[in-house]
Every structure is written in structure tokens, then in C-alpha cells.
Amino acid sequence: MQVYLPIAEVSVNAFLLLGIGGLVGVLSGMFGVGGGFLITPMLFFIGIPPAVAVATSTNQVVASSFSALLAHLKRRTVDMVMGTVLLIGGLIGSALGVLLFNYLRSLGQVDLLVQLCYVLFLGVIGALMFIESLNAIRRAKNPAARVVRRKHNWVHNLPIKMKFRVSGLYISVIPPLMVGTFVGILAAIMGVGGGFIMVPAMIYLLGMPTKVVIGTSLFQIIFVAGFTTVLHATTNHTVDVVLALLLLIGGVVGAQFGTRLGVRMKAEQLRILLASLVLGVCTKLAIDLLIKPTELYSLTMGLQ
Amino acid sequence: MIRLILSLIFLALPALAEEEIVLGLSHDQVAITATFEGSDILVFGAIKREVPIPDQSHLGVIVTIAGPDRPVDIWRKDRVAGIWVNTQDVEVDAAPSFYAVATSAPMRDVLNHVEDLNYRITTPRTIKAIGGQVSDSLAFMNALIRIRTDAGLYQRLEGAIDLEEDTLFRTAITLPANLTEGTYEARIFLTRNGRVIDEYTTEIPVRKVGLERWLYNLAHEHALLYGIMSLILAISAGWGASAIFGMLRR
Numbered sequence: 001m002q003v004y005l006p007i008a009e010v011s012v013n014a015f016l017l018l019g020i021g022g023l024v025g026v027l028s029g030m031f032g033v034g035g036g037f038l039i040t041p042m043l044f045f046i047g048i049p050p051a052v053a054v055a056t057s058t059n060q061v062v063a064s065s066f067s068a069l070l071a072h073l074k075r076r077t078v079d080m081v082m083g084t085v086l087l088i089g090g091l092i093g094s095a096l097g098v099l100l101f102n103y104l105r106s107l108g109q110v111d112l113l114v115q116l117c118y119v120l121f122l123g124v125i126g127a128l129m130f131i132e133s134l135n136a137i138r139r140a141k142n143p144a145a146r147v148v149r150r151k152h153n154w155v156h157n158l159p160i161k162m163k164f165r166v167s168g169l170y171i172s173v174i175p176p177l178m179v180g181t182f183v184g185i186l187a188a189i190m191g192v193g194g195g196f197i198m199v200p201a202m203i204y205l206l207g208m209p210t211k212v213v214i215g216t217s218l219f220q221i222i223f224v225a226g227f228t229t230v231l232h233a234t235t236n237h238t239v240d241v242v243l244a245l246l247l248l249i250g251g252v253v254g255a256q257f258g259t260r261l262g263v264r265m266k267a268e269q270l271r272i273l274l275a276s277l278v279l280g281v282c283t284k285l286a287i288d289l290l291i292k293p294t295e296l297y298s299l300t301m302g303l304q
Numbered sequence: 305m306i307r308l309i310l311s312l313i314f315l316a317l318p319a320l321a322e323e324e325i326v327l328g329l330s331h332d333q334v335a336i337t338a339t340f341e342g343s344d345i346l347v348f349g350a351i352k353r354e355v356p357i358p359d360q361s362h363l364g365v366i367v368t369i370a371g372p373d374r375p376v377d378i379w380r381k382d383r384v385a386g387i388w389v390n391t392q393d394v395e396v397d398a399a400p401s402f403y404a405v406a407t408s409a410p411m412r413d414v415l416n417h418v419e420d421l422n423y424r425i426t427t428p429r430t431i432k433a434i435g436g437q438v439s440d441s442l443a444f445m446n447a448l449i450r451i452r453t454d455a456g457l458y459q460r461l462e463g464a465i466d467l468e469e470d471t472l473f474r475t476a477i478t479l480p481a482n483l484t485e486g487t488y489e490a491r492i493f494l495t496r497n498g499r500v501i502d503e504y505t506t507e508i509p510v511r512k513v514g515l516e517r518w519l520y521n522l523a524h525e526h527a528l529l530y531g532i533m534s535l536i537l538a539i540s541a542g543w544g545a546s547a548i549f550g551m552l553r554r
Contacts, residue, residue: 004340004481006516007523011341011481047482059534066542074550112389226535233531237523241534242338248538252545289387297447298390300377 007240008052014246016046021060021247025254028061028195029068030262031214031274036061036225037118037196037281039247048243055232055239056247061225063248064255065218071259072215079166079212083219085173086180086198090224093184098231101189117190119286125200126278132204133272140268167208167216175206180220187224195221196278210267323363324352325492325504334479334488334510342481345369345508347406348474351494357470364407364414364495365465365473366425369508371402371457372486373432378444394444398432401484403452406461406475416498423493423500427458456480483510 003014020042024035036057043053072078104113160173179201187194195217202213233239262270330346347367376399382391405425407414415425424430427449452458457480465475479488487507494502512520523530 002339002341002481004336004338004516006512006519009482009484059538062535063538063542066539067545068542070543070546071549226538229535229538230528230531233523233534234527237527239523239531239534241519241523241530241537244534245537245541248541252542255542256545256549289389291388292383293381293388295447295451296381297444297451298379298381299448299451300379 003242003246005048005052005240005243007238008048008056008243010047010049012046012048017243017246018250020046021064021250022254023250024060024247025064025067025251025256026258026261027254027277028064028218028251029071029255029258029260030265030270031195031199031258031277035064035195035251037122037190038277041281041285043243048240051236051238052240052243055229055236056243058225058228058232059239059241059244060247060251062222062229063244064251065222065225067252067255068259069215069218069222071256072218075215075263076166077211078215078219079164079208080219081162082164082167082169082176082202082206082208082212083216085162085176086183086216087220087223089177089180089182090184090187090194090220091227093181093186094188094224094227095184096181097185097188100185104189114190115285115289117186119282119289121186121190121197122278122282122285125197126275126282128204129200129271129275130279133268133275136268137272164208167206167212169206169208171206179205184224188228194224196274199274210271214262322353322355322358323494323496323501325494325502326350326352327492327504327506329490329506329508331508333508334483336483336485336510336512336516338515340481340483340516342483343479344476345479345490346474346476347490347492349472349492349504351471351473353471358496361496362409362413362498363467363470364409364493364498365467366408366414366491366493366495367404367406367465367475367477368425368491368493369402369404369477369479370400370430370489370491371484371510372400372488373398374401374484375399376448378448380444380447394441396431396445396448399448400430401486402457402479402488403427403430404459404461404477406459406464406477408463408465408467408473410462411460412498414495414498415493415500419495419498419500423491423503425493427460455482457482479510485510485512 001014002011004011020039024039027038028035039057039060040053043057044050069078161170162173163170179198183194183198183201186197198217198220199213202208202217203210208216229239327349331343334343376396377393378396379390379393381388384391405427411426420426420429428445431445431448449458459477465473467473487509490506490508492504493500511517
């Protein structure tokens with residue numbers, strides 16, 4: 001069934017969009033990532049104009065993250081206090097990121113920067129998670145090996161300490177604020193919610209338990225993505241509500257399944273899957289940059 | 305001398321009015337609805353004559369349909385430090401968002417070069433003012449035409465017009481689903497030995513209607529409201545799915 005999208009001005013198959021939404025929804029429920037880094041390239045691929053794809057996927061991210069968050073709230077795996085601190089950092093970061101983005105656009109080549117950002121961050125994060133999860137699985141299989149307790153590092157020696165009861169942490173608010181700001185900057189430049197950076201940052205930098213990380217990440221992604229959606233809608237008029245609706249119907253259903261799948265799996269398995277996914281997308285983007293494209297020319301609509 | 309000029313004018317006038325186009329269109333407008341999948345426009349007509357069919361020269365019919373002009377940037381990638389990046393671009397002031405040209409015979413038989421320049425009939429002639437600091441702007445123009453042809457937006461339909469008895473003609477032109485909204489212009493040319501002897505122009509408005517129209521207007525005129533509406537939709541869909549799944553589990 002073909003549907004004509006009023007803002008994107010293209011006609012696409014409705015079931016294809018439901019499928020894409022569903023697939024990304026499953027992933028977002030399982031891993032606590034918004035799925036922006038997957039859904040945006042998929043929309044490019046089926047011929048949605050890039051500006052519309054970027055803006056609309058942020059709206060879809062709000063929906064699937066909200067659906068998954070509710071499931072996490074019921075299981076009390078959301079650290080609201082930590083989420084709020086991260087969010088404050090995130091909003092500061094995305095404002096800075098938008099300024100940086102506009103400055104880079106005035107220099108040209110912003111597309112290349114976005115692609116290189118994707119390759120670099122997906123590659124580094126994916127590889128780190130993959131290695132770490134493999135080690136964790138090896139340790140679990142070999143109980144004779146001594147489990148190394150997480151050491152107290154510089155993160156734990158900073159002032160303004162706060163109690164994060166759900167996470168079981170008593171640390172300074174400065175590291176979460178910094179993480180939030182950094183992710184906010186990247187999110188604005190790369191046009192994603194930032195979950196795939198936030199999740200590992202919370203695990204490895206802040207030392208939060210994996211189960212709490214996902215719900216907390218979703219909590220803050222909803223606000224950042226919602227903020228971005230309204231920003232896109234008011235400045236560029238590129239949010240396509242029909243496209244968003246089809247994606248999010250698939251997405252919310254997928255997210256519910258994803259959350260249940262996630263509960264059944266072990267934390268290490270979950271992390272190794274997310275790592276493979278991140279590395280896969282990274283490889284695809286890197287190949288696009290390295291291999292000679294079949295069509296050297298591309299068209300962009302001039303400013304109207 | 306004056307007599308000679310007058311007699312030439314008198315000779316020329318009936319020649320111009322001798323053959324005229326009478327046209328019909330299957331659609332006088334195209335409505336883009338939620339389930340729009342593109343549209344076939346049937347262009348048909350007849351050639352009206354006061355005199356018998358001149359048989360010594362070759363008659364041709366050309367039909368063009370052009371979408372609204374839009375500026376476009378054409379980028380070319382080059383290898384820089386091992387990766388492929390956009391290096392050069394050419395800005396086109398105005399290129400039709402859609403262009404189809406159908407003829408009754410091969411293009412070179414129905415249209416000569418000078419008339420093509422005058423009336424801007426073939427696709428390259430419709431692209432206006434290519435600018436930029438590149439030496440090979442022709443390669444960029446060809447790329448623009450190639451990419452849009454692959455997308456079905458530019459169509460060259462040589463010999464697609466049925467011309468019967470040098471009098472009745474008909475052709476169907478397919479408008480793809482990814483149409484730009486605006487006023488489309490249909491032009492029909494009648495040629496003799498490659499020279500245009502009559503031209504007929506009509507407009508086909510292409511408009512979004514119903515829900516599509518309403519959403520488009522809302523997004524542009526009440527952007528904040530539209531943005532908030534999108535968010536509410538997203539939140540309620542997320543909540544709804546969660547509630548339904550919660551009930552199913554019980």
C-alpha cells in the first residue's frame with residue numbers, strides 16, 4: 001500500500017515503513033538506544049530527502065523511547081536523579097552543538113564531518129564494548145579467575161557529591177554533567193539521540209549497573225529528541241508527521257517486544273550484540289567512504 | 305519593393321495559420337491525495353486545416369510537460385586522502401523538477417537545432433544558467449540529466465506519439481509519485497521539416513488536497529503547533545502501545 005508523504009513529497013510503501021519502525025523499535029527496547037543512528041540511514045536508503053529523514057527520525061525516537069521507558073519504569077530500572085543531571089548537561093550540549101554545526105556549515109563539508117563522526121565514534125565505542133564483553137564472558141566461563149573490583153578513579157574524587165540511590169552510586173555531579181554535555185554536542189552534530197554513546201559512557205565512565213543504564217538513557221533521550229523535533233519543525237519545517245506516524249506505530253510495538261527480549265538475555269550478551277550492531281553500521285559507513293562510488297555526482301536542492 | 309514585401313507577408317500568413325492544434329487532456333489538474341501513486345496524463349488532439357494536407361514536407365508533433373523550476377546544486381566526489389568526498393559543485397539557477405518530452409518521430413526529424421534553441425524543447429535546453437568555477441560544466445549538466453532520468457523525473461520519449469493520417473495524435477505521459485507541487489506546463493508543438501509552425505500551451509495544476517494539504521499548511525504556517533502535535537502523537541503512541549501490551553500480559 002503506497003502512501004504519499006505530505007512534507008517529504010514522495011510516495012512510499014506503508015508496510016516498509018512499519019517494518020523499519022518495528023525493527024528499530026526492537027533494538028531500542030533491547031539496548032536503550034533511540035535508534036536514530038540506524039533509522040536515519042535507512043530512510044536515506046528508501047529515498048526520503050535527508051533533511052526530512054533526520055528531523056522525522058527524532059520524532060520517531062521520542063515515541064519508541066517513551067514506550068520502552070514505561071516498561072522500564074514498571075521494573076524500577078530508571079534512575080530519575082541521574083537522568084535529570086544528564087539531561088541538564090544534554091540540553092547545554094545540544095545548544096552548543098547546534099552553534100558548532102552552523103559554524104561548520106558556513107565552512108562547507110559538514111556532511112563529511114558528520115560521516116567521519118559516525119565512523120570514528122561508532123568504531124571506537126563498538127570495538128571497546130566488544131572487547132570488554134568478550135572478557136566478561138570469558139571471566140564468567142572461568143570462575144577460577146578472580147573478578148576484579150571496579151577501582152576508584154579520578155571520577156570519585158571530585159567535589160559536589162550526590163547520592164544516586166537507584167544506581168547505588170555516591171559520586172560528584174560533575175562527571176554526569178560532562179558526559180551529558182559531550183553527548184548533547186555529538187547528538188546535535190550527528191542528528192541522533194545519542195544513546196549509543198550515552199550507554200557505554202554510563203557503564204564505563206560513571207560505573208552505573210547495566211540494568212539501570214538503559215532506562216536512564218531512554219529517560220534523557222526522550223527530552224533531547226523532543227527538543228530537537230520541535231527545533232526542526234519550527235526552523236526547517238522538515239518533520240513529516242505521516243512518515244513519523246507509520247514509523248512509530250511499528251516502533252512502539254517493536255520496543256515492547258525488545259524490552260521483553262532484553263530482560264531474558266544476560267547483560268554480557270546484550271552488550272556484545274549492541275557492539276556488533278554498532279560495528280556493523282560503522283563498517284558500512286567506512287566502506288561508503290573508501291570505495292569508489294558508482295555515481296560520482298549527487299544533487300542537493302538549492303536553498304529556496 | 306513594398307509590394308514585394310506585402311505579397312511575401314500574404315504568402316506567409318496563410319502558411320502559419322494553415323495547420324492548427326486542437327487539444328484535449330485527460331486531466332486538467334492533478335490532485336495529490338494520501339494514496340497518490342503517480343498519474344498518467346493522456347494528451348490527445350487533432351490538427352485543424354483549411355487546406356488539403358501538404359504532402360511534400362514532413363509533419364511532426366512534440367509534447368512537453370514541465371514541472372516548476374527549482375535551483376539545484378550538483379556535487380562531484382573526488383578521492384582526497386583515501387576517502388571519497390564532495391569536492392566541486394555547480395549551482396544551477398533553475399532546472400525543471402519534472403520534464404518529459406514526447407515526439408512523433410526521432411527528435412532530429414521533427415526538430416532542428418535553431419528551433420530547439422528558440423523554444424527550449426529538449427531537456428538540456430530547459431536547464432538555465434549553469435554557473436560555477438569548473439572547466440567541464442557539461443559533465444555536471446549530463447550528470448543532472450542522468451540522475452533525474454534514472455529517477456523517472458526526466459523522460460525522453462522519442463516516437464511515443466501516435467500520429468494518424470497526419471491529423472490525429474495521442475500520447476500518455478506518466479507523472480511519477482514523487483512530484484513537486486506546483487503549476488505544470490504542457491506545450492504542444494507542430495513542426496514541418498523541423499520548423500515549428502504552431503504552438504499550444506496549457507497549464508496543469510498539481511496540488512495536494514485534503515489531509516495532505518492541511519498537514520502541509522499546518523507545518524508551514526503554524527510550525528510550533530505542528531511540532532508539538534507531532535510530539536503529542538509520539539508520546540501517546542508510545543503510551544498506548546505500552547498500555548495495550550500491559551493488558552495483553554495480564
